[in-house]
Amino acid sequence: MPLQTALARRFGLLTPIIQAPMAGGSDSPELVAAVSAAGGLGFLGCAYFTGEAILAAGQAIRRLTDRPFGLNLFSPWPEPGNPDPAPALAALAPWFEELGLQAPAPPPPQPVLFDEQFAAVLESGAAAFSFTFGLPPGGAITSAQERGMAVLGTATTVEEAILVAQAGCDAVIAQGSEAGGHRGTFAGHIEDSLIGTMALVPQVCDAVGVPVIASGGVMDGRGLAAALMLGAQAVQMGTVFLTSDEAGASAPYRQAVLAAHENQTALTRAFSGRQARGVVNRVMRETPEASILPFPLQNALTRPMRTEAARQGREEFLSLWAGQGLRMARTAKAADLVAQITAQAEALLGGAA
Numbered sequence: 001m002p003l004q005t006a007l008a009r010r011f012g013l014l015t016p017i018i019q020a021p022m023a024g025g026s027d028s029p030e031l032v033a034a035v036s037a038a039g040g041l042g043f044l045g046c047a048y049f050t051g052e053a054i055l056a057a058g059q060a061i062r063r064l065t066d067r068p069f070g071l072n073l074f075s076p077w078p079e080p081g082n083p084d085p086a087p088a089l090a091a092l093a094p095w096f097e098e099l100g101l102q103a104p105a106p107p108p109p110q111p112v113l114f115d116e117q118f119a120a121v122l123e124s125g126a127a128a129f130s131f132t133f134g135l136p137p138g139g140a141i142t143s144a145q146e147r148g149m150a151v152l153g154t155a156t157t158v159e160e161a162i163l164v165a166q167a168g169c170d171a172v173i174a175q176g177s178e179a180g181g182h183r184g185t186f187a188g189h190i191e192d193s194l195i196g197t198m199a200l201v202p203q204v205c206d207a208v209g210v211p212v213i214a215s216g217g218v219m220d221g222r223g224l225a226a227a228l229m230l231g232a233q234a235v236q237m238g239t240v241f242l243t244s245d246e247a248g249a250s251a252p253y254r255q256a257v258l259a260a261h262e263n264q265t266a267l268t269r270a271f272s273g274r275q276a277r278g279v280v281n282r283v284m285r286e287t288p289e290a291s292i293l294p295f296p297l298q299n300a301l302t303r304p305m306r307t308e309a310a311r312q313g314r315e316e317f318l319s320l321w322a323g324q325g326l327r328m329a330r331t332a333k334a335a336d337l338v339a340q341i342t343a344q345a346e347a348l349l350g351g352a353a
Contacts, residue, residue, distance in 0.1 A: 014039025020238030021045035021072035033064035058124030070128030154184035176216030205231035221344020273298030
């Protein structure tokens with residue numbers, strides 16, 4: 001079968017396309033199910049979900065398709081301590097006022113829900129579990145595999161990829177610097193992990209003995225074909241699905257992605273406290289770096305602003321996570337995107353991968 005790889009065969013996929021999880025609501029059970037039903041592997045970002053919400057999401061996906069799907073979590077993060085919130089509150093106050101919100105208040109401590117979330121993932125019916133921000137607690141990888149789930153870990157450097165493979169993961173997601181959303185860096189400085197996808201993938205393939213998934217900047221069949229030629233067994237694509245009919249992204253978010261060019265994204269900590277790539281807007285340009293609280297406190301602090309901005313259609317106050325390939329974004333049904341990307345890659349590769 002065209003474009004078949006060992007990883008694709010493991011899940012019974014018709015094409016080695018993985019829809020990237022997008023925590024925060026940019027994906028949806030409908031998107032995950034549509035990609036899986038079309039022959040790819042849909043993934044739902046569950047990092048901000050309770051265990052109950054994860055179970056409900058798994059049930060929703062299963063009602064829509066009987067094909068395999070995956071769930072993604074953030075590995076537990078270091079305690080942020082007790083930073084002074086005053087600079088962050090002062091920086092955000094004018095924007096809250098402009099949106100008609102009450103003045104921002106110091107964010108409460110953010111509980112780490114990984115144990116509750118992971119227990120729900122194990123009961124969700126998912127065929128795959130992926131993680132980012134580091135390695136999950138001891139025993140999690142084995143526990144998922146004992147349930148028959150494949151475990152995929154995110155790496156942004158060869159060093160991280162080796163650690164992910166040594167931890168027993170079934171595949172490594174090689175996240176290039178082009179990728180939208182949060183950086184998965186965990187074994188070094190983020191500034192030292194900005195390696196382009198097409199440079200990172202073959203080096204990771206040479207360093208680990210498990211399948212590699214290329215992530216970052218892949219928007220069409222040309223990117224899929226290139227990644228396979230470099231040794232990857234699948235691609236993980238997020239930005240291309242942001243503007244699909246089934247995505248959960250708000251209307252101003254979609255419009256910003258469709259209108260932006262490849263030189264209009266940047267890394268920022270302004271919205272969440274952790275470096276993430278998105279379309280440059282007012283908040284990214286004007287937030288003083290010294291005012292930003294660490295993740296996840298900044299994320300909690302800016303959430304009311306982002307929620308209200310989406311309601312009002314104010315993209316200048318939204319976290320517009322997107323990768324550098326966004327000029328190639330288009331509006332379409334997710335199944336049509338999967339079919340188009342697959343057909344283009346098959347034509348380029350002559351039906352062999």
